[in-house]
Amino acid sequence: MDKRDFLKKAALMTSATILPSATWAFSSADKLRTAHIGVGGMGMEDLKSISAHSAVEVTALCDVDANNLAAAQKMFPKARVYTDYRVLLKEMNDAIDAVVVSTPDHTHAPASMMAMEMNKAVYCQKPLTHHVSEARAMNQMAKDRNLTTQMGIQVHSFYDYKLGTALIQSGIIGKVKTVRAWSPKNWGTDGPQPMGSDPVPSTLDWNLWLGTSADRPFKEGVYHPGNWRKLLDHGCGTLGDMGVHIFDTPYNALALDVPFTIKNKCRKPTGFGFPENNIVTYRFPETEYTTKKFKWVWYDGPGAPKNHKDLRLPNKEELPDQGAMFIGEKGSLLLPHFMQLPKLIVKGKYVDIDLSKFSDVGSPTKDYGKESNKHYHQFVDACLGKDECSAPFSYAARLTETILLGVIAGRFPNKTLHWNNETSKFDEEEANQFLEGDYRDF
Numbered sequence: 001m002d003k004r005d006f007l008k009k010a011a012l013m014t015s016a017t018i019l020p021s022a023t024w025a026f027s028s029a030d031k032l033r034t035a036h037i038g039v040g041g042m043g044m045e046d047l048k049s050i051s052a053h054s055a056v057e058v059t060a061l062c063d064v065d066a067n068n069l070a071a072a073q074k075m076f077p078k079a080r081v082y083t084d085y086r087v088l089l090k091e092m093n094d095a096i097d098a099v100v101v102s103t104p105d106h107t108h109a110p111a112s113m114m115a116m117e118m119n120k121a122v123y124c125q126k127p128l129t130h131h132v133s134e135a136r137a138m139n140q141m142a143k144d145r146n147l148t149t150q151m152g153i154q155v156h157s158f159y160d161y162k163l164g165t166a167l168i169q170s171g172i173i174g175k176v177k178t179v180r181a182w183s184p185k186n187w188g189t190d191g192p193q194p195m196g197s198d199p200v201p202s203t204l205d206w207n208l209w210l211g212t213s214a215d216r217p218f219k220e221g222v223y224h225p226g227n228w229r230k231l232l233d234h235g236c237g238t239l240g241d242m243g244v245h246i247f248d249t250p251y252n253a254l255a256l257d258v259p260f261t262i263k264n265k266c267r268k269p270t271g272f273g274f275p276e277n278n279i280v281t282y283r284f285p286e287t288e289y290t291t292k293k294f295k296w297v298w299y300d301g302p303g304a305p306k307n308h309k310d311l312r313l314p315n316k317e318e319l320p321d322q323g324a325m326f327i328g329e330k331g332s333l334l335l336p337h338f339m340q341l342p343k344l345i346v347k348g349k350y351v352d353i354d355l356s357k358f359s360d361v362g363s364p365t366k367d368y369g370k371e372s373n374k375h376y377h378q379f380v381d382a383c384l385g386k387d388e389c390s391a392p393f394s395y396a397a398r399l400t401e402t403i404l405l406g407v408i409a410g411r412f413p414n415k416t417l418h419w420n421n422e423t424s425k426f427d428e429e430e431a432n433q434f435l436e437g438d439y440r441d442f
């Protein structure tokens with residue numbers, strides 16, 4: 001089934017009145033009624049952070065895992081509970097204003113698109129989508145309906161990252177020639193495909209977990225919870241996972257659009273999981289903050305990053321576990337991931353940064369609790385007309401597309417792929433098949 005059929009069917013199923021956004025309004029001007037799809041793992045963090053806003057009324061909860069649903073229900077006993085997000089949207093259409101999608105990646109677009117079809121504001125976890133075509137469709141839908149949207153990259157609203165953006169845009173290191181970013185996390189799998197099947201736990205609705213993805217037998221410890229991110233059909237590997245956070249500040253600060261070439265140095269495809277180690281090189285069109293030949297290099301997996309002269313720190317210090325290094329014409333800026341201030345390096349030495357010049361982005365803080373709610377509450381306030389989202393789908397879709405192009409390049413190890421932003425196709429025809437996926441009827 002393609003996306004259009006899926007939405008047509010969803011619309012029939014919900015039989016909802018689709019209001020043009022101009023006539024759509026929240027039931028009450030000062031309360032935001034939320035529905036949460038996926039409330040285990042990060043979904044629980046999303047639920048806690050969104051509901052910490054005094055204007056939020058948690059109205060509906062949905063999870064395919066009965067244990068996770070029960071834990072969330074305990075916190076919000078008045079909320080209606082569901083295992084199927086399609087039924088939730090159908091039954092609760094008039095009782096919800098905003099939907100939070102915190103499922104595995106393959107369900108982001110199907111659930112978010114259905115909610116947006118019903119004119120709901122959407123907070124969707126990162127990466128925005130599993131496929132490039134979905135990212136473009138979500139961006140278009142949000143634009144056409146003028147919906148309030150935010151991608152779940154909460155560090156986007158943290159002080160250290162906003163400072164990083166302000167520093168780069170102030171020209172503190174001149175125009176940026178290269179960004180090298182890394183995460184040693186291992187959201188890949190180089191081993192053989194697990195064979196056989198295990199009984200589905202009585203607390204899990206496996207058909208609904210699979211959703212629009214291909215049917216397959218359940219296997220303990222391979223998919224749910226969390227390990228789906230290692231697998232082609234459900235996640236996006238370490239690049240799609242950590243890359244969205246770590247590349248967000250460079251992407252934003254350098255005002256990048258989508259790249260024109262992408263090359264991934266990794267092992268041969270197995271058709272099942274993502275490579276455990278990837279070195280991905282992107283080239284982008286020049287912007288006002290970059291040199292002409294700007295490139296971004298991403299290193300992931302055990303042992304990442306590879307030793308490189310650009311990554312040597314003063315006093316032979318060790319690199320932070322994860323982060324990004326901007327290499328400019330006048331120096332370098334290190335942005336550790338996360339809760340650490342950026343560090344300026346000039347001619348092999350650290351140089352103090354006068355933070356008072358950048359006071360409009362806030363002041364240094366180590367209070368994670370306070371920082372972590374900002375991004376969520378910005379979304380809530382934006383829904384209530386009191387703020388603007390800083391990572392709406394118009395931004396998130398381009399960032400996600402960029403990341404996913406590198407993920408696709410992992411299917412063609414060491415080959416340079418050429419991306420055409422106008423046609424949204426690769427010049428290499430064989431790569432275009434990975435831009436979208438089939439939706440299973442479930």
Ligand SMILES: NC(=O)c1ccc[n+]([C@@H]2O[C@H](COP(=O)([O-])OP(=O)(O)OC[C@H]3O[C@@H](n4cnc5c(N)ncnc54)[C@H](O)[C@@H]3O)[C@@H](O)[C@H]2O)c1
Binds near residue numbers: 064102107
């Ligand atoms: N922003 C961040 O810092 C951050 C951190 C971790 C994860 N994430 C993102 O959050 C999402 C979830 O990741 P996770 O680590 O929590 O995964 P997880 O597997 O631990 O949890 C997913 C939850 O969604 C539920 N679920 C699965 N399919 C569902 C469906 N069709 N309908 C309703 N519920 C469903 C699962 O039962 C589970 O409770 C991913 O997109 C991931 O990239 C973001």
